Amino acid sequence: MAAAASSLLAAASASTSRAAISTRRPRAAPAAASTPSSSRSSCPPLRASSARSRRGRFFIAAAAPTMQPPAVSRVSAVVDVDLGDRSYPIYIGPGLLDEPDLLQRHVIGKRVLVVTNTTVAPLYLEKVTWALTHDNPNVSVESVILPDGEKYKDMDTLMKVFDKAVESRLDRRCTFVALGGGVIGDMCGFAAAAFLRGVNFIQIPTTLMSQVDSSVGGKTGINHPLGKNLIGAFYQPQCVLIDTETLNTLPDRELASGIGEVVKYGLIRDAPFFEWQEKNMAALLAREPSALTYAIKRSCENKAEVVAQDEKESGLRATLNLGHTFGHAIETGLGYGEWLHGEAVAAGTVMAADMSYRLGWIDEPLKRRIFDILEQAKLPVAPPKGMTVEKFKKIMAVDKKVADGLLRLILLKGPLGGCVFTGDYDRKALDETLRAFCDN
Amino acid sequence: MAAAASSLLAAASASTSRAAISTRRPRAAPAAASTPSSSRSSCPPLRASSARSRRGRFFIAAAAPTMQPPAVSRVSAVVDVDLGDRSYPIYIGPGLLDEPDLLQRHVIGKRVLVVTNTTVAPLYLEKVTWALTHDNPNVSVESVILPDGEKYKDMDTLMKVFDKAVESRLDRRCTFVALGGGVIGDMCGFAAAAFLRGVNFIQIPTTLMSQVDSSVGGKTGINHPLGKNLIGAFYQPQCVLIDTETLNTLPDRELASGIGEVVKYGLIRDAPFFEWQEKNMAALLAREPSALTYAIKRSCENKAEVVAQDEKESGLRATLNLGHTFGHAIETGLGYGEWLHGEAVAAGTVMAADMSYRLGWIDEPLKRRIFDILEQAKLPVAPPKGMTVEKFKKIMAVDKKVADGLLRLILLKGPLGGCVFTGDYDRKALDETLRAFCDN
Numbered sequence: 001m002a003a004a005a006s007s008l009l010a011a012a013s014a015s016t017s018r019a020a021i022s023t024r025r026p027r028a029a030p031a032a033a034s035t036p037s038s039s040r041s042s043c044p045p046l047r048a049s050s051a052r053s054r055r056g057r058f059f060i061a062a063a064a065p066t067m068q069p070p071a072v073s074r075v076s077a078v079v080d081v082d083l084g085d086r087s088y089p090i091y092i093g094p095g096l097l098d099e100p101d102l103l104q105r106h107v108i109g110k111r112v113l114v115v116t117n118t119t120v121a122p123l124y125l126e127k128v129t130w131a132l133t134h135d136n137p138n139v140s141v142e143s144v145i146l147p148d149g150e151k152y153k154d155m156d157t158l159m160k161v162f163d164k165a166v167e168s169r170l171d172r173r174c175t176f177v178a179l180g181g182g183v184i185g186d187m188c189g190f191a192a193a194a195f196l197r198g199v200n201f202i203q204i205p206t207t208l209m210s211q212v213d214s215s216v217g218g219k220t221g222i223n224h225p226l227g228k229n230l231i232g233a234f235y236q237p238q239c240v241l242i243d244t245e246t247l248n249t250l251p252d253r254e255l256a257s258g259i260g261e262v263v264k265y266g267l268i269r270d271a272p273f274f275e276w277q278e279k280n281m282a283a284l285l286a287r288e289p290s291a292l293t294y295a296i297k298r299s300c301e302n303k304a305e306v307v308a309q310d311e312k313e314s315g316l317r318a319t320l321n322l323g324h325t326f327g328h329a330i331e332t333g334l335g336y337g338e339w340l341h342g343e344a345v346a347a348g349t350v351m352a353a354d355m356s357y358r359l360g361w362i363d364e365p366l367k368r369r370i371f372d373i374l375e376q377a378k379l380p381v382a383p384p385k386g387m388t389v390e391k392f393k394k395i396m397a398v399d400k401k402v403a404d405g406l407l408r409l410i411l412l413k414g415p416l417g418g419c420v421f422t423g424d425y426d427r428k429a430l431d432e433t434l435r436a437f438c439d440n
Numbered sequence: 441m442a443a444a445a446s447s448l449l450a451a452a453s454a455s456t457s458r459a460a461i462s463t464r465r466p467r468a469a470p471a472a473a474s475t476p477s478s479s480r481s482s483c484p485p486l487r488a489s490s491a492r493s494r495r496g497r498f499f500i501a502a503a504a505p506t507m508q509p510p511a512v513s514r515v516s517a518v519v520d521v522d523l524g525d526r527s528y529p530i531y532i533g534p535g536l537l538d539e540p541d542l543l544q545r546h547v548i549g550k551r552v553l554v555v556t557n558t559t560v561a562p563l564y565l566e567k568v569t570w571a572l573t574h575d576n577p578n579v580s581v582e583s584v585i586l587p588d589g590e591k592y593k594d595m596d597t598l599m600k601v602f603d604k605a606v607e608s609r610l611d612r613r614c615t616f617v618a619l620g621g622g623v624i625g626d627m628c629g630f631a632a633a634a635f636l637r638g639v640n641f642i643q644i645p646t647t648l649m650s651q652v653d654s655s656v657g658g659k660t661g662i663n664h665p666l667g668k669n670l671i672g673a674f675y676q677p678q679c680v681l682i683d684t685e686t687l688n689t690l691p692d693r694e695l696a697s698g699i700g701e702v703v704k705y706g707l708i709r710d711a712p713f714f715e716w717q718e719k720n721m722a723a724l725l726a727r728e729p730s731a732l733t734y735a736i737k738r739s740c741e742n743k744a745e746v747v748a749q750d751e752k753e754s755g756l757r758a759t760l761n762l763g764h765t766f767g768h769a770i771e772t773g774l775g776y777g778e779w780l781h782g783e784a785v786a787a788g789t790v791m792a793a794d795m796s797y798r799l800g801w802i803d804e805p806l807k808r809r810i811f812d813i814l815e816q817a818k819l820p821v822a823p824p825k826g827m828t829v830e831k832f833k834k835i836m837a838v839d840k841k842v843a844d845g846l847l848r849l850i851l852l853k854g855p856l857g858g859c860v861f862t863g864d865y866d867r868k869a870l871d872e873t874l875r876a877f878c879d880n
Contacts, residue, residue, distance in 0.1 A: 110844055159595060166666045171842040194634075196840045197661060197672045198752075221637060226606045232637045233673065312638075400636045402611040404550055 074099060076293050079300040081216060082308040086236040090216060090300050094289060096243040097127050100134040106238040108200040109173030112141045115161055115188035116179040117148040120206055123249050128179050128204060142168045151337035153183045153223045161191040175200040181207035182214035182341060189220030193235035203237045206246040208258025209342050212299035215240045217307040223336055227398045228328040234312055244293050257342025259284060259377045262295050265302040268319045271417035273298050281376050318401060318421040322410045323349030329395040330383050346379035352411055355433040359425055361413040382437055389434040514539060516733050519740040521656060522748040526676040530656060530740050534729060536683040537567050540574040546678040548640040549613030552581045555601055555628035556619040557588040560646055563689050568619050568644060582608045591777035593623045593663045601631040615640040621647035622654035622781060629660030633675035643677045646686040648698025649782050652739035655680045657747040663776055667838045668768040674752055684733055697782025699724060699817045702735050705742040708759045711857035713738050721816050758841060758861040762850045763789030769835040770823050786819035795873040796852040799865055806856055822877055829874040
């Protein structure tokens with residue numbers, strides 16, 4: 001199916017842009033308000049076999065193969081996540097759910113289980129089911145609709161996925177499809193990793209948060225009452241399909257939450273991207289399609305580069321968790337679902353910046369810029385009331401980045417775009433930051 | 441630690457025997473009642489680093505390194521499971537829990553969680569804790585004691601392991617130790633796979649079943665109410681430590697259950713081993729140490745060879761499930777824990793042999809020998825009352841070996857030692873076998 005479908009997506013005419021992803025800092029983004037993706041362009045779809053043999057690359061656009069009637073594709077960009085035989089493409093573009101073969105080529109077996117939630121199902125389940133089955137009568141689709149929200153990212157809810165899979169008699173040759181935000185992606189991915197010890201799965205993220213971060217890189221899992229994401233697996237999808245038009249139905253608060261993670265990439269490794277965000281935040285908040293597409297693509301490229309170098313988070317990958325140790329503590333301390341993940345991360349990022357400044361690792365203007373951009377994005381810049389110093393410390397003690405009892409943090413260091421992952425810092429700075437941001 | 445400990449275990453003098461595991465059929469076992477392992481011999485311990493770089497080999501005994509004071513080790517055999525960077529050794533011998541450094545060299549981090557059950561804890565938990573901490577004050581040991589039995593191999597019980605790990609603030613640099621039979625090994629292994637997305641673990645199997653089969657090869661998981669082992673992971677241990685003296689406390693029925701799996705290896709790929717079993721069944725049932733040690737070693741070698749060729753069960757590995765599709769149906773249909781796993785597998789093996797005979801794939805004398813050896817081992821040779829044809833069919837429909845709706849089975853074919861894994865068989869033979877063994 002993959003080979004047959006690939007010819008249907010050729011672009012009529014477009015320029016080619018390829019860049020091997022090998023440097024730590026990506027290429028500079030354009031400083032102007034207009035983005036390089038503002039005109040829709042097409043790219044050749046990646047067959048799974050060829051995608052899996054390529055070293056991390058991305059395609060903004062490419063020429064059409066000859067000998068085939070040109071067919072318009074809506075794929076604006078393909079970012080490859082390079083993980084050897086677990087490599088996969090991220091397709092990005094508006095209206096990708098209207099291109100059935102893009103999805104179908106990554107389905108294994110004849111049975112599909114779509115995992116979604118009560119919010120997303122009424123919006124996109126029918127469309128995804130159509131995309132999976134259009135001109136493809138051999139495939140049958142089941143679905144399980146979970147309650148919506150971080151507080152349901154638990155073992156009881158996960159069991160509903162297994163129940164549905166077993167009751168539907170799905171076998172090893174089946175495909176799970178995650179349709180929703182980060183919670184759905186994490187739960188569906190873990191269910192796919194564990195069902196029959198591993199079945200195929202596809203990510204269709206429908207929130208900005210999941211499109212720029214959680215759907216990429218294979219981290220899956222659920223929460224434990226005492227801590228976020230403590231139970232899970234590293235398990236890579238077969239592809240990630242980002243239809244940017246799904247953002248049209250996203251609430252403003254969810255959009256801002258995703259921007260929190262976009263800001264992160266700029267801070268930890270991509271200064272030009274951060275500078276682009278400073279100039280284009282209004283366009284992002286106004287959901288200007290080209291701005292959103294560029295932000296998603298650039299975020300996925302950053303994430304793909306990091307994951308390709310350190311899939312299982314032995315070091316570098318941890319830097320993607322800037323602000324997350326404080327943020328997870330807020331999420332756990334408040335009760336899952338009170339704040340959105342990106343909201344907690346935003347407050348956590350301000351705290352990490354504050355601590356980095358107290359350590360003398362970044363200067364005051366940078367600390368200020370971080371505060372300003374997150375505030376402009378209408379994100380929280382301090383933890384909520386009720387988060388005491390003790391509460392932070394107690395929850396952070398079970399963070400996954402603790403090693404042999406030592407809490408390691410991602411902190412900013414040097415000029416914009418530099419960071420460190422370290423347990424070697426003055427504890428006083430941590431105490432001072434906590435005291436500065438907490439009531440007691 | 442690994443390097444320091446390795447010199448302590450050198451044998452004073454012994455002959456060397458190495459054989460690369462590369463042929464499908466292992467070397468012939470001695471036909472006589474005495475076994476080649478009847479005299480205790482020693483072997484050089486494998487350091488993790490060197491073990492992981494070796495192609496599958498086993499050592500019955502080896503010469504001592506020079507320049508080191510000789511120290512007696514109780515390791516009778518080491519079987520390597522060759523899986524590239526996930527390779528690991530299986531240590532086999534009497535009294536291995538009295539050798540702390542054998543265990544300690546495979547511990548990662550300073551924190552250990554021993555997962556065991558209410559039956560095994562009073563017998564061996566103290567000893568294992570001693571072995572982990574003797575002359576090793578840096579390591580602290582926690583334990584979680586689960587209820588004993590297959591019916592507790594479920595998500596609720598698994599959560600107790602996660603609860604203990606989180607409450608104890610274990611971090612990624614910790615080690616889970618499975619101390620018990622197959623249920624404990626499967627659950628602890630899956631917990632280790634999923635806790636913080638994967639931590640180190642060690643198998644210390646204490647039943648014959650787990651020593652000859654379930655502790656080796658990385659299959660972990662739990663049951664779903666509708667089917668066995670439907671939720672889990674492929675996750676390899678750091679080592680398997682088989683202290684054959686733990687069999688001294690094993691009930692007769694559990695011993696027989698393990699023999700069911702030993703018989704399997706002979707039938708599917710090792711005719712000389714089957715012939716050895718026919719001559720030595722009385723010695724096995726009488727727990728003659730050298731007979732047991734030989735049976736364990738030979739079983740582990742067979743399993744290691746198969747797993748090294750097909751870790752994730754894309755084909756060959758499925759042959760290890762001879763009798764298991766019928767057997768799992770019995771276990772699920774009766775309610776988990778009514779019959780022991782090996783009991784259900786024994787009845788399932790007789791059914792598979794019967795079906796193979798009806799298909800004309802094996803002759804009558806072989807079918808008879810299979811029946812006889814299992815009966816001699818005091819194992820069930822037919823399913824229990826209450827297992828109807830319909831019940832078998834309904835449960836087998838969700839077996840993991842179903843692919844695109846087709847039930848594939850492991851069946852015997854040709855002379856002793858040959859089998860096939862296939863969905864290409866006459867359905868009439870399956871129906872006839874079910875009708876012959878069921879009440880209706």
